[in-house]
Amino acid sequence: MSAASYDKLIFELSSPGRVAYSLPDSDVPTSDARSLLPEAYLRAEAPRLPEVSEFDIVRHYSRLSGLNYGVDTHFYPLGSCTMKYNPKLNEDMARLAGFARLHPLTPEALSQGALRLMHELAGMLAEIAGMDAVSLQPAAGAQGELAGVLMIRAYHAARDEKRTKVLVPDSAHGTNPASTALAGYDVVEVTSQPNGEVDLDELARHLDTDVAAFMITVPNTLGMFEPRIVEITEMCHAKGVQVYMDGANLNAILGITRPGDLGFDVCHFNLHKTFTTPHGGGGPGAGPVGVKAHLEPFLPVPVVTKDGDRYALDWKRPQSIGKLQAFWGNFGMLVRAYTYIRTMGADGLRSVADNAILNANYIMKRLEKVYDIAVPGPCMHECVLSARRQKRLGVTATDIAKRLLDLGFYAPSTYFPLIVEEALMIEPTETEAKETLDQFCDAMIRIAAETESSPQVVQDAPVTTPVRRLDQTKAAREPDLRWTPRP
Ligand SMILES: *Cc1c(COP(=O)(O)O)cnc(C)c1O
Numbered sequence: 001m002s003a004a005s006y007d008k009l010i011f012e013l014s015s016p017g018r019v020a021y022s023l024p025d026s027d028v029p030t031s032d033a034r035s036l037l038p039e040a041y042l043r044a045e046a047p048r049l050p051e052v053s054e055f056d057i058v059r060h061y062s063r064l065s066g067l068n069y070g071v072d073t074h075f076y077p078l079g080s081c082t083m084k085y086n087p088k089l090n091e092d093m094a095r096l097a098g099f100a101r102l103h104p105l106t107p108e109a110l111s112q113g114a115l116r117l118m119h120e121l122a123g124m125l126a127e128i129a130g131m132d133a134v135s136l137q138p139a140a141g142a143q144g145e146l147a148g149v150l151m152i153r154a155y156h157a158a159r160d161e162k163r164t165k166v167l168v169p170d171s172a173h174g175t176n177p178a179s180t181a182l183a184g185y186d187v188v189e190v191t192s193q194p195n196g197e198v199d200l201d202e203l204a205r206h207l208d209t210d211v212a213a214f215m216i217t218v219p220n221t222l223g224m225f226e227p228r229i230v231e232i233t234e235m236c237h238a239k240g241v242q243v244y245m246d247g248a249n250l251n252a253i254l255g256i257t258r259p260g261d262l263g264f265d266v267c268h269f270n271l272h273k274t275f276t277t278p279h280g281g282g283g284p285g286a287g288p289v290g291v292k293a294h295l296e297p298f299l300p301v302p303v304v305t306k307d308g309d310r311y312a313l314d315w316k317r318p319q320s321i322g323k324l325q326a327f328w329g330n331f332g333m334l335v336r337a338y339t340y341i342r343t344m345g346a347d348g349l350r351s352v353a354d355n356a357i358l359n360a361n362y363i364m365k366r367l368e369k370v371y372d373i374a375v376p377g378p379c380m381h382e383c384v385l386s387a388r389r390q391k392r393l394g395v396t397a398t399d400i401a402k403r404l405l406d407l408g409f410y411a412p413s414t415y416f417p418l419i420v421e422e423a424l425m426i427e428p429t430e431t432e433a434k435e436t437l438d439q440f441c442d443a444m445i446r447i448a449a450e451t452e453s454s455p456q457v458v459q460d461a462p463v464t465t466p467v468r469r470l471d472q473t474k475a476a477r478e479p480d481l482r483w484t485p486r487p
Contacts (some may be wrong), residue, residue, distance in 0.1 A: 007466075009483055010060050014050040020057050067466060069410055075436050077404075077412040079429030080249055080273035080381075087276055089343065090336035099335050104327035108312050115311035118328065119304045121338045122288070128341075128349070129247065129267050130260025131290030135299045137329040141248045144268030144287030145179035145215075150321040151291060151298040152213045152242045152266065153183055158298075158319065161240070163212035167203070171196055171221045171417045176246060185212060192419060195375045196222035198232055207239045217246040218262070219253070221417040222375050223360065223382040223427075233263025242266065242295075250274040251430065252357060252381035255350030265292045275337040286333035300324045355430035356381040359437060363426055366441040370448035374420045382427035386420050395451040395458045397422040402469065403450070403461035407443040 034042060052060075071083045094100065102114055122134040138144040149166065156163050166185040168176045169192050177187040190206055193199045198216065207214075214236050219225045226232065233243045245259040245267040251274040259267040271286040272279035279285050291299065301320045302313035313328075344352065357380055364373060364383035374384035387397040401411035401424070413425040428437055450457050462468060 008060075010050045010052065010057070011048075011483055013052050013056050013060060016051055018051045018053050018056070020052060020054040074408070074410060075428075075432060075440060076410045077426050077428065077440060078382075078410075079427050079432075080251060080270075081413065081427065082410065083279070084273075084429040085276055085431040086278045086336075087340060087343070090276065090339045093339040094332045094335040096335075100332070104331070112311055114331065115304050115313070117338050118331075118334060119306050119311055121334055121341070122304065124338075124341050125269055125288055126290055128254065128258070129250070129269070129290045130258030130262075131267060132260075132293040133296040133299060133303075134288050134290040135303070135324075136286070136288045136334055137300045137323075137325045138268065138287040138289055139325050139330055140285040141246070141268055141270045141273075141287040142175040142179055143324065144270075144289040145175055145244075145246065146182055147289045147300055147321065147324055148244055148266040148268055148291070149180055149183040149185065149213065149215075151289075151295045152244070153185075154298040154319065154321050155242065155295055156212055161209075163210055163240075165211045167206050167211055167214045167241075169198060169216055169220070171419050172215070172217060173221060173246060173248065176215050176217070180213075180215065190214075192220075196220050196224055196417070196419065197226060198228070200228060200231065200235070203232065204235065207235060207241060209239065211239065211241045213242040213244050213266075215244040215246065217248070218259070219249065219380040219382075221425075222384050222420070223252075223379040223425075224375060225253075225380055229262050237263065248273055249381060249427075251352055254353040255346060256353050259290075260292065265295060266290070271333050271337040276340050277333045277336040284330045284333065286330045286337065288329075302328070304328075352430045353381075356427075359428040359430065359432060360426070362434070362437055363428055363441060366438075367444055370445055371424070374423065381429075382425060384417065384420055385424040385426065387422035387424060390448065390451045391422050393451050394455050397424050399458045399461065400424060400444075400447050400451075403447050403458045404443060405462040406464045407446070409440060409443055 071086060076082045076084065098113060099117075102111060108115065118136055122136055125134045126132060135147065138147050164186055165188050166180040167188050167190050168180060169190050171192050177189075180187050188206060188211075191199060191202055197220070203214070214232070216226070216232070218229060236243045242265045243263060245262075245264040247259055247267040248270040250269060254274070266289065268287050268289040269275070271277045271288065277286060297317065297319040298321050299317070301317050301323055302315045303317065305312050305314045341349070357378075360381050360383050361378050364377050364379055367385060371385040371387065372389050374386050377383065387395065387400055390396070390400065397414040401414050404411050412427075413423075415423055416425055417423060428440070447458060
């Protein structure tokens with residue numbers, strides 16, 4: 001698209017007297033209308049609205065809509081965390097009038113279908129994760145974490161144990177220490193080995209009777225499976241420490257292994273990552289949390305129960321951590337995830353993990369000659385590159401991400417995990433074809449070549465986007481969204 005087609009605001013297309021409608025003159029005298037409104041609310045002069053034709057309006061907004069980057073038109077190199085395949089079938093199901101138009105306070109007798117869907121979804125998630133019970137209430141992964149840590153807290157309190165600390169590896173997602181602190185615990189960072197794995201000696205040094213939980217992401221944020229995870233959960237349990245698995249990216253292990261079987265007591269799911277519900281601009285999230293039986297009494301209320309063939313909301317749970325979320329969670333997302341799991345079936349879910357892993361390793365292999373790899377593979381569902389080699393030539397991970405925009409790709413995550421210098425985190429997801437992965441790798445290889453031959457091109461990027469580089473802090477903190485007319 002040429003710059004000229006979007007460099008004008010609708011105000012700048014304005015031409016005095018041009019209109020986009022044709023209506024008969026009003027038969028209400030303006031003087032009457034004015035007398036109905038208090039003087040203080042009347043304008044002295046008409047607002048300066050754009051005066052444009054219907055064509056001007058339609059063409060202007062149609063052009064703008066084409067600037068959107070979306071999963072229906074483009075590939076996202078950090079798929080689960082930003083946007084991946086959102087099956088259209090899920091959307092149809094969520095829009096069925098029986099679900100979409102059901103008031104959340106409809107009496108149980110009249111909402112049996114919705115309650116059944118919630119009960120079955122909780123059961124399927126419990127089976128997928130090897131947990132005993134699941135709450136569907138949390139609206140995000142972060143809120144699932146908060147719910148999980150609050151349940152751990154309630155569990156220790158019920159046993160009259162005063163534990164004050166939660167251990168979190170230094171590779172953790174930022175929400176882990178945040179939700180732990182919000183639940184009232186002191187966060188203690190555990191240093192990882194250079195390859196991103198938990199350092200067992202370091203962990204042992206921290207494990208004492210003051211520790212309430214160890215919270216860990218599997219596969220870790222470097223895209224690696226924790227090889228000694230069973231040893232780790234056993235070490236924790238020996239000290240009465242609960243083990244929390246951040247299961248945001250469960251698509252790497254679906255059908256291969258289960259958090260419950262690895263010894264975890266709590267695990268949250270991101271329906272908007274693993275289970276394909278839209279997120280970001282596409283809709284609200286859902287972060288159900290699963291627990292082992294000993295934590296079940298502490299689940300948020302209400303819990304959907306089944307008695308014979310009747311479903312009900314159980315509020316009489318004296319040890320519950322309480323209610324977390326308006327009504328029963330983001331129900332529309334539950335319908336989508338339920339549809340996805342039922343469509344895929346057990347074999348389908350297993351193939352999700354297989355293909356997610358295959359795709360990430362394909363990218364890692366194709367790029368390992370020109371970029372440094374954070375840790376030697378094979379990886380799981382994502383691979384982490386380091387632009388440290390490029391940085392020596394003056395090109396940073398940010399520059400590379402910006403240059404990708406010029407070449408027609410969304411940017412991957414940069415500078416995360418924090419323990420990798422100049423990190424570029426790439427997760428192609430399970431649904432992308434080899435051709436798409438190749439186009440992306442070609443672009444990355446081209447950028448590496450440009451870094452050596454003409455680094456300025458990469459440093460100056462992006463040049464094809466409507467705006468160039470924004471001030472990354474001020475763009476979010478002091479957004480300038482108002483158009484002021486020229487005098
Ligand atoms: C996305 C993510 C989270 C947080 O999930 P939200 O739904 O964004 O709150 C936590 N941990 C990991 C590893 C994640 O990828």
